[in-house]
Amino acid sequence: MSFKLKEFYFLEKFQVQYYEAQLSSAKDEYYLKAFAKMVKIESGHADYFAQKMAEIKVENPKITTSLFKMAGRILGESVEITGADNTCKLGVALEKKAIEMYQEFIMKAWADEDLRDNLMEFMLDEEFHALWMENYINNM
Numbered sequence: 001m002s003f004k005l006k007e008f009y010f011l012e013k014f015q016v017q018y019y020e021a022q023l024s025s026a027k028d029e030y031y032l033k034a035f036a037k038m039v040k041i042e043s044g045h046a047d048y049f050a051q052k053m054a055e056i057k058v059e060n061p062k063i064t065t066s067l068f069k070m071a072g073r074i075l076g077e078s079v080e081i082t083g084a085d086n087t088c089k090l091g092v093a094l095e096k097k098a099i100e101m102y103q104e105f106i107m108k109a110w111a112d113e114d115l116r117d118n119l120m121e122f123m124l125d126e127e128f129h130a131l132w133m134e135n136y137i138n139n140m
């Protein structure tokens with residue numbers, strides 16, 4: 001359990017960092033709003049896992065790896081990010097990976113109704129994020 005919580009804390013912290021990085025590079029106001037909203041939601045996810053770790057007295061892992069290394073670690077390949085199009089493409093890949101991870105965790109956590117409920121909520125958020133970015137790419 002403590003391994004799972006760490007893994008998801010790491011995943012969510014990375015998403016926060018990834019979307020936050022877009023806030024300084026993008027100019028489109030609506031796009032910025034979307035990313036600011038995603039930062040807020042991903043922060044909420046990360047906070048939940050941090051709190052769960054605190055409950056079982058597990059220390060929050062420190063995140064020191066660079067953004068690109070983290071993306072590579074999550075997606076299993078080296079990645080480069082330039083422009084809104086690529087940002088969204090990588091964002092979609094990250095969200096899809098997150099959705100896969102949530103599906104697996106939900107099955108494992110099924111007996112814990114409270115945890116299951118939260119994981120489903122978060123997975124829905126990730127699905128919305130992926131759909132928004134996919135839609136953004138298609139309308140560029």
Ligand SMILES: [Fe+2]
Nearest residue numbers: 012015042045
């Ligand atoms: Fe998330």
Ligand SMILES: [Fe+2]
Nearest residue numbers: 095125126129
């Ligand atoms: Fe997300």
